[in-house]
Amino acid sequence: MNPEFSQEEILRYSRNIILPEVGRSGQERLKSSSVLLVGMGGIGSPAALYLAAAGVGRIGLVDCDTVELSNLQRQVVFETNDVGRLKVECAKEAISALNPHCAVEAYNVLLNNARITREIARDYDAVIDGCDNFCTRFLVADCCWLEGVPLVSASALGFQGQLMVVIPDADQPCYRCLIPEPSPGSRAMTCREGGIFGGVVGVMGSLAAVEAVKIFLERDSESARRFLMYDGLRCRFVTGERVRDPDCPLCGGTEPIADVLKQDWVLFGQRHGIFPILDREECEYSRTWEPEGQ
Numbered sequence: 001m002n003p004e005f006s007q008e009e010i011l012r013y014s015r016n017i018i019l020p021e022v023g024r025s026g027q028e029r030l031k032s033s034s035v036l037l038v039g040m041g042g043i044g045s046p047a048a049l050y051l052a053a054a055g056v057g058r059i060g061l062v063d064c065d066t067v068e069l070s071n072l073q074r075q076v077v078f079e080t081n082d083v084g085r086l087k088v089e090c091a092k093e094a095i096s097a098l099n100p101h102c103a104v105e106a107y108n109v110l111l112n113n114a115r116i117t118r119e120i121a122r123d124y125d126a127v128i129d130g131c132d133n134f135c136t137r138f139l140v141a142d143c144c145w146l147e148g149v150p151l152v153s154a155s156a157l158g159f160q161g162q163l164m165v166v167i168p169d170a171d172q173p174c175y176r177c178l179i180p181e182p183s184p185g186s187r188a189m190t191c192r193e194g195g196i197f198g199g200v201v202g203v204m205g206s207l208a209a210v211e212a213v214k215i216f217l218e219r220d221s222e223s224a225r226r227f228l229m230y231d232g233l234r235c236r237f238v239t240g241e242r243v244r245d246p247d248c249p250l251c252g253g254t255e256p257i258a259d260v261l262k263q264d265w266v267l268f269g270q271r272h273g274i275f276p277i278l279d280r281e282e283c284e285y286s287r288t289w290e291p292e293g294q
Contacts, residue, residue: 003028009101013055026217027055031101033216034058036124038111038140040065040087042074042201043130043154043208049077050209052095056216058103059095060124063087064110074198111136114143122147126215128208129153141166141175145250150215151175154208157194159232161204164242165211165223172224177245177252200232 005013005027016022016030033056037044040063052059067075067082067090075087082090088106095104111117112135121127121143129140129151137153144151144166151166153175166175207228214221222239229238246252 003031005031009055012099012101016054021219022217029216029218030055030213031057033126034060034124035212035216036060036062036121036127038062038127038129038136039131040075040077040091041071041130041132042196042198043156043205044128045075045077045091046202046205047128047130047154047209047212048091048095049098050206051212052099052102052104054209054213055099056102056213058105058124060105060107060120061088061091061095062107062109062111062120063091064108070192074196074201076198076202111139114139117143118147121149124149126150126152126212128212130155130205130208138175138181142250144168145174152208152211152215154204156201156204156230157196159197159200161200161207161230161232162227163204163207163211163223163230164227165215165221167215167221167224171244173242173244174248174251176250177248178227178242180245180249197232200230203230203232 010017013027017024017027019026022030035051035056035058037048037059040048040061044061044063048059048061063086065087067078067085067087069080069083072078072080072083077091077094078087079090086108088108092104092106095102107120109116109120111120111131117139121140127140127144127149129137131137131140137155141151141153145168148168150168152163153166154163155161164175164178166172168174207230211221211223225242226239227242229240230236231238244251
């Protein structure tokens with residue numbers, strides 16, 4: 001991507017450029033960078049808007065849902081007139097309206113296949129995972145690690161939020177070093193069941209966007225070896241250490257786990273009761289799109 005700026009872009013990004021941590025060279029890096037957002041919900045919505053506004057050159061959007069009226073309480077990229085439309089299409093329009101210099105690619109797909117997930121993820125400089133189920137989180141985390149793509153993982157429920165950054169590196173802990181595997185017989189409560197305060201996912205989405213920008217600017221992040229928890233009711237941030245697990249099923253052995261290459265995560269989730277989305281036959285993209293060369 002050509003990093004040259006027009007006068008309009010220089011004015012648009014002027015508040016970034018005057019920051020010593022960014023400058024002209026940093027803004028050029030942002031324009032040459034790409035990020036994939038998995039899930040256009042309460043976390044993906046603000047993250048997408050802030051990254052586009054910051055001048056990230058290419059943004060990919062993954063989701064196969066349509067906009068519901070109940071989404072508008074927190075998913076700020078959508079408007080009332082968007083109800084019933086595909087989320088990725090609405091989000092693409094909103095991002096392009098905010099910053100026409102940002103290229104947007106929409107994937108109307110449910111990520112339940114490692115081959116498709118790896119093919120999409122490897123084409124981006126970083127991935128932000130804001131999806132709403134364990135199975136997709138593990139699949140995305142595994143595929144990002146195997147493809148060497150940095151991952152920012154953020155989640156929220158009620159007034160609580162969590163965030164971590166995973167940098168694929170021999171000295172860094174992976175996602176499974178902290179959470180080895182989804183527990184059979186259990187699943188995470190969803191926002192539909194437990195509720196969510198919109199401002200909390202706004203905080204987590206904004207934090208995820210900041211971490212992605214730091215990756216693009218090649219700035220060290222303590223989040224790569226820590227996890228962050230946000231308590232919105234007490235206005236409190238708590239962090240904890242993450243360490244490399246020598247027995248980790250993904251990064252601890254001499255060979256990475258092979259299950260991710262063949263696991264159908266939707267069937268796994270149905271079998272163990274931990275995947276709330278049971279069937280998405282309406283996701284046209286997942287039925288028709290195949291990776292090149294496969």
